[in-house]
Amino acid sequence: MESDRDRTIETLLRDTLGRQSADAAAHLDAETAAAWADGALSPDERGRAERHAASCARCQALVAALVKTAPPASARASWFRFSRVAWLAPLTAAAAAVIFWAVMPAMPKNAPRSAAGGPAELTIAESRPTAQARAGTRAAGGAAEPPSARDKDEAAAPRGKNVAPQPPGHLDARAQTPVLAEEVTKELRRDEAHEASKLKGANEKPAEPAAAPLASPAVPAAPPPSQGQSQAQTPSPAQLQSSADVRMRQSVAIDSLAAKSAPVREIAQTIVLSPNPNQLWRLTPNPLAAVVEYSIDGGRSWTPQLRESGTVVTAGASPSPAVCWLIGPRGTVLITTDARTWQRLAFPEPIDLINVRATDDKNATVTALDGRVFATANRGATWTLAPKD
């Protein structure tokens, strides 16, 4: 009972503290806020600033925005510490190069990457239909596999590239610098040259990578595995080819998206792909900005769709063009069923959610930070905790 009441209190705090407003004449000015952020206020001044900000939503937003725009910690690293280890950099690079060249020849060129973690899984772990089918299988069978080794393997970086694994079905712009995306795309193109005849046009136009693939009709869907099909089962050659085709198209799209976001790629943004390649959602984990944007032209232009102070979404899944599920910290679950308006769904615990898979507008499986998997079959009206393996 205590934990239920704690959750209620947390919900109330989140919803009510944001409405605080203090005297406008007493707001923090930029000079004071900057000095606060730099730690330059005297204890007395800081006390006064804290006292005001504690009850003023506007100044809280100001301070939060200021903190959010701070350069990354790495940029502020001490030169002294860096200088002490700087000599290690070329040594490490040389060692990495030796290991790379030693291992490379041993790797089969056309190994089935979907099983071992190949280049395509760098950005999209697997083709969406397969992911959805697996989510559906889990929901139906109750066999949860939160942050499973398979998921991690599927999302692993190619050949030791240091890229954080991502849940299937969404992309992290941080991992998609144009250079990296280009490498992935090139690798795909080289390894699957015999498949690329269909996409030759796209390969010959690197300057406009999004045009051909994104303008094409819906991405061909790999047939979902049957209910009893083992997830570790090796896919058939036909499935592999179809999957590679999908990945090829998606990686080119990613290339384009990464290029579009190049000037500001320090911000972690997530792209949620729908089955229609022209319809995308972009999530920005910034409580002061439009947290959800929508594109109907394959990411060429974006329309802010949801802007709410305090709402943060970090991942999503779009099982159909009009339906998108989004999740975020502290039990945030949002859904749209018309690709326009969003509805917040109640979640049983204010726990950080890290992954969502959905098969339609009613069935979804959500993975929490602690590994637990929650499933709903009625659009969030009730959630059931899936048993752990």
Add this chain to the structure above:
Amino acid sequence: MATIPPRPGGSSCGNTDGRHGQDGGIILHVSDSHAADVDLARLCERGDEQAWDRFVREYRPLLYRAADALDRTGRARELADALYADLYARSLFKYFQGRSSLATWLRAVLAQRYVDALRAEKKLAPLDDRHDAASHESASSDPDRPRYLAAMQSALGASVGALADRDRLRLAMYYVQSMTLAEIGRLTKEHEATVSRHLARTRKQIRTDVESRLRAELSADEIDACFASVSGDPGEIDISRMLGYKERTQERSI
């Protein structure tokens, strides 16, 4: 320490820690690193082209990066451009007093304009509308709900109002602004583990306090029903008035 000539019109801040020197200039306590920034700002204010070139080279990218961090739709960029234009017109540099680095001050001015612009728009709507609709729906289905809401508002407002300022600030930064523990710790000069510990303590304190206040007017079953009623749907509960009143009486000096 740097001596700054008096500025026409003065500052809007009114919170300098400086004092007037013999020549009428203001002596500010400026760290050595910020003194260089102040010099640059003053030179730009006077129209020194070389200084302006250096400012553009070093600070314009920073300004745009900050804008992009705030908002990728381009609106913050527009504000950054407007800010840049104001700086070019030299009207803004006079407000930089060296209490922070010039870079942080620029980010603060941009953040201030951005937040004010957002608040001026006061928009968002789909989610709020639905939320309100849901509130009214549930309100009409439970005859006791108005009573529970009033009791919870009163108890929660009193409980949050009784918190120490820093506790309330941590809560707001965490729950409302979605700042990370590390970011909050940077503001409060605490380790993130300390912030986490304080947040947990404060949450528990509020819950216990709210329960205790509710017990004064509700039975145990009614308290259960009260929590269940407001869970996930706080309705019109708004503690801002109580807190705002308290702040208005105390905070005019900032």
